Amino acid sequence: MNAQLISLFAAETFEVPANIAFSIIAIFMVIAAIRVVTTDNVVHAALWLMVVLGGVGLNFLLLQAEFLAMTQFLIYLGAIIVLFLFGVMLTRAPLGRSDDLDNKQRPIGIVVGLLVLGLVSYSVIKTFGSDKLDFSAYDGSQAVxxxxxxxxxxxxxxxxxxxxxxxxxxxxxxxxxxxxxxxxxx
Amino acid sequence: MLLTQFLLLAAILFSIGVYGVIVRKNGVLVLMSVELMLNAVNINLIAFSTYHGLGGQVFALFVIAVAAAEVGVGLAIVLLIYRNRRSVDIDQLDELKG
Missing domain, CATH: 1.20.5 (Single alpha-helices involved in coiled-coils or other helix-helix interfaces)
Incomplete structure (x- = not known):
């Protein structure tokens, strides 16, 4: 498993800039996603969610899906975050810090989350190993x-x-x- | 770039979303966690569309549309719960518990 992970990060055909960009975006996205589910301020959760959604859009750009990236930026960053902020406002959620946002199921949540993560990542690594992305399928059927x-x-x-x-x-x-x-x- | 790195990022985002759905009790925050999960799925769809053609991108668009509908209806329901009970604590909605 460990050797597999090392080979995953040491493959020689890496396009270096894309991978550096991906790593930075991924780190920011994971930190922001964790803050979405742990922060004790509802408005901050919406703003951290904005970071995650923007990072997803940047990932679409890395995957060369430009139209989807623009749709992501317009619909999610433009519309859905505003909808969430309206929801926060209309339900008169506590605007400052509040220690009443989580229930008592944190251990169950951590266990279930880690189980899902472990199962999915195990099967993903086992199935796709070190498959490289090729973008040939996008252009395969297009004559132009x-x-x-x-x-x-x-x-x-x-x-x-x-x-x-x-x-x-x-x-x-x-x-x-x-x-x-x-x-x-x- | 490898396919696996995008799939692993999506898996991490998805499990964080699962954690959020289980742990949060404010209705709006639960909807935000569901958004995290839907976006993780979108990353998967786009990553696989590089192998299988544009169908993945089309269905990612459909997922975005369904997510927009889901947020609209979900926030309306949360609003109705707030109007009836003066709170959006979804753990108090336990009338079905025996």
């Missing part, structure tokens, strides 16, 4: 060369995945109407 992945993505959405896309639109509409009906004061 160059930087046209957003074009290919839009083609995929509006041809092969058209029906799921329409179903998602109806789902979003129904969910938003449902949210209005639930939260309406009458």
């Amino acid at each position: 060369a160059g930087n046209n992945r957003t074009e290919a993505l839009s083609d995929a959405i509006f041809s092969q995945y058209l029906i799921p896309f329409e179903v998602i639109s109806v789902l979003l509409l129904a969910a938003l109407i449902g949210a209005i009906v639930i939260a309406r004061r009458d």
Whole structure:
């Protein structure tokens, strides 16, 4: 296991800058995610969540999914964080520090979290070992060369995945109407 | 870059989200932990889409849309709980307990 981990970090075909960027982003993301679930200030939790979501967007950029990265920045950083802050405000959550945010299940939570982490990472390392990322699948079926992945993505959405896309639109509409009906004061 | 490093980062984020869902008792914070888990899944989808074509990216978009719907409905429910009980402590919602 240990030798496997060492070989994971010492492979010779590393693209060094991408890996340095990934390491820095990953460290920030993990620290921020831990702060989201441990901080005793609700507003700070929302702001730390913003760091995690931004890091996820940067990971999309590293994986060369530019359209998804922009969607992540616009929808999550722009809309969902604001929605959370509205939720904090409307439920009159304590704005300062509060020691009443966690229940008494911390040992269970730690055990379950570590079990999930151990199981998933064991199977991931065992299955994918040191597979390298190749981005050939993005361009494989595209005759046009160059930087046209957003074009290919839009083609995929509006041809092969058209029906799921329409179903998602109806789902979003129904969910938003449902949210209005639930939260309406009458 | 290796595939495994993205999958491991996603696994770490997911288990932190699981911990948050179990431990937090403020409804808004539980929804934030669920967001952590959904984003971890999105990283997995994008990482695998480098192998299997653009379907993974399309479904990551769908996950983002469903997450937006989930947050909308979830916050509406939390708001309703607050309006009825003057608190968003979800551990007090134990009417179903025998």
